[in-house]
Amino acid sequence: MSETYRAAIIGTGGIARTHAGYYMANERVEIVAGCDISDERLTAFCDEREIEGRYADHERMLAEVQPDIVSVCTWNGTHMPLSIAAMEAGARAVVSEKPMSDELGGPMDAVALAQERGVYFVVHHQTRFSPGYNAARKLVAEGAIGAPVGIHMHSGGGLLNIGSHLIDAVRFILGEPAWEYVVGWIQRDTDRFERGSFCEEKTHALVGFAGGHELVVSLDMVDGVKHKHFQLVGPDGVINFDREQATLIDADGAHESLSIEQAGYLDELLAWMDGGPVHRNVASGALETQRIMMAIYQSARIRSRVEPPFEQRASALDEMILAGELPFEGEPYDIRKPEAMAWVAAQREAGRS
Numbered sequence: 001m002s003e004t005y006r007a008a009i010i011g012t013g014g015i016a017r018t019h020a021g022y023y024m025a026n027e028r029v030e031i032v033a034g035c036d037i038s039d040e041r042l043t044a045f046c047d048e049r050e051i052e053g054r055y056a057d058h059e060r061m062l063a064e065v066q067p068d069i070v071s072v073c074t075w076n077g078t079h080m081p082l083s084i085a086a087m088e089a090g091a092r093a094v095v096s097e098k099p100m101s102d103e104l105g106g107p108m109d110a111v112a113l114a115q116e117r118g119v120y121f122v123v124h125h126q127t128r129f130s131p132g133y134n135a136a137r138k139l140v141a142e143g144a145i146g147a148p149v150g151i152h153m154h155s156g157g158g159l160l161n162i163g164s165h166l167i168d169a170v171r172f173i174l175g176e177p178a179w180e181y182v183v184g185w186i187q188r189d190t191d192r193f194e195r196g197s198f199c200e201e202k203t204h205a206l207v208g209f210a211g212g213h214e215l216v217v218s219l220d221m222v223d224g225v226k227h228k229h230f231q232l233v234g235p236d237g238v239i240n241f242d243r244e245q246a247t248l249i250d251a252d253g254a255h256e257s258l259s260i261e262q263a264g265y266l267d268e269l270l271a272w273m274d275g276g277p278v279h280r281n282v283a284s285g286a287l288e289t290q291r292i293m294m295a296i297y298q299s300a301r302i303r304s305r306v307e308p309p310f311e312q313r314a315s316a317l318d319e320m321i322l323a324g325e326l327p328f329e330g331e332p333y334d335i336r337k338p339e340a341m342a343w344v345a346a347q348r349e350a351g352r353s
């Protein structure tokens with residue numbers, strides 16, 4: 001009989017539904033508790049799923065429930081403190097939402113703690129499971145377009161929010177090469193936030209990877225564009241791709257589109273906990289995605305390329321804004337969750353973050 005696990009979810013808003021869906025579809029996992037600072041969201045979420053344990057305070061929940069698996073589905077800046085709290089309370093697995101954080105220090109600490117304690121720590125960059133990205137990965141690995149490969153990604157939604165998915169997906173598609181340099185440019189001249197974290201209005205960056213591969217990522221350069229224009233270009237052809245499929249075009253013309261279906265996110269985590277292969281979203285890998293994003297901000301700050309090792313704990317975006325290097329006009333606004341911005345501001349004022 002396979003081992004069964006008790007799961008808890010911290011943050012019972014939008015994406016928590018996906019995490020709950022994973023657990024409820026798997027007979028080896030039972031959701032035993034939810035936790036949210038909003039009583040309304042907590043009650044609605046738990047009522048709908050008949051979850052008994054309901055908490056406003058994560059520390060109390062972790063101490064009383066002692067869950068085996070903890071999902072962290074809160075706003076960006078809280079992911080790592082909550083993941084660390086879950087590990088310290090004895091959780092065997094932690095699933096953090098992306099982006100890992102809005103800085104680098106917390107992710108470095110959390111990954112180190114997970115490694116020290118043997119915690120199965122993953123980040124929810126679930127697009128690594130999409131059939132189109134897996135098809136693109138296979139084609140690149142087979143040398144269908146030759147090497148080196150250039151990648152162009154053009155999207156909306158902010159670097160931390162959508163860029164974390166895109167950069168992580170590119171690392172996956174290319175087979176996890178090390179990054180070698182980053183050149184970044186940003187614009188922020190209004191007081192923009194995203195789920196409580198400082199957010200730029202536009203980002204443009206080059207990310208160089210071992211093997212000569214180079215990613216060009218443009219975010220919010222055209223307002224409202226989301227997940228568009230994904231292309232891999234090599235000396236022998238191009239691959240147009242999205243989450244659903246990948247289409248190779250080479251000297252023989254356009255080939256039939258390819259999709260490669262994947263096992264589930266949770267199945268892969270449980271298999272890892274059973275002694276199987278490391279999950280494709282292992283947090284030590286996602287840490288490199290986070291490092292690249294922070295290097296983009298740093299490059300924008302110093303107006304020069306940034307190379308590894310890059311260990312700067314604080315976000316250069318935050319530092320630039322707080323130092324007045326990015327003057328802005330107008331009132332603060334949050335592009336996703338205004339309530340997150342209000343909560344984070346209150347925490348800062350109270351000296352709690």
Ligand SMILES: NC(=O)c1ccc[n+]([C@@H]2O[C@H](COP(=O)([O-])OP(=O)(O)OC[C@H]3O[C@@H](n4cnc5c(N)ncnc54)[C@H](O)[C@@H]3O)[C@@H](O)[C@H]2O)c1
Pocket residue numbers: 010011012013014015016035036037038041056058073074075076078097098099124125126161195337
């Ligand atoms: N992987 C994906 O594709 C994907 C998709 C959507 C959102 N996300 C990520 O998930 C996170 C949450 O986004 P969302 O859209 O679900 O936000 P949301 O506002 O709908 O839900 C977040 C919930 O967390 C709660 N919360 C905040 N701080 C808390 C704390 N300290 N303790 C307990 N509860 C707390 C809030 O009250 C809220 O109910 C974000 O970081 C976002 O980037 C990922």
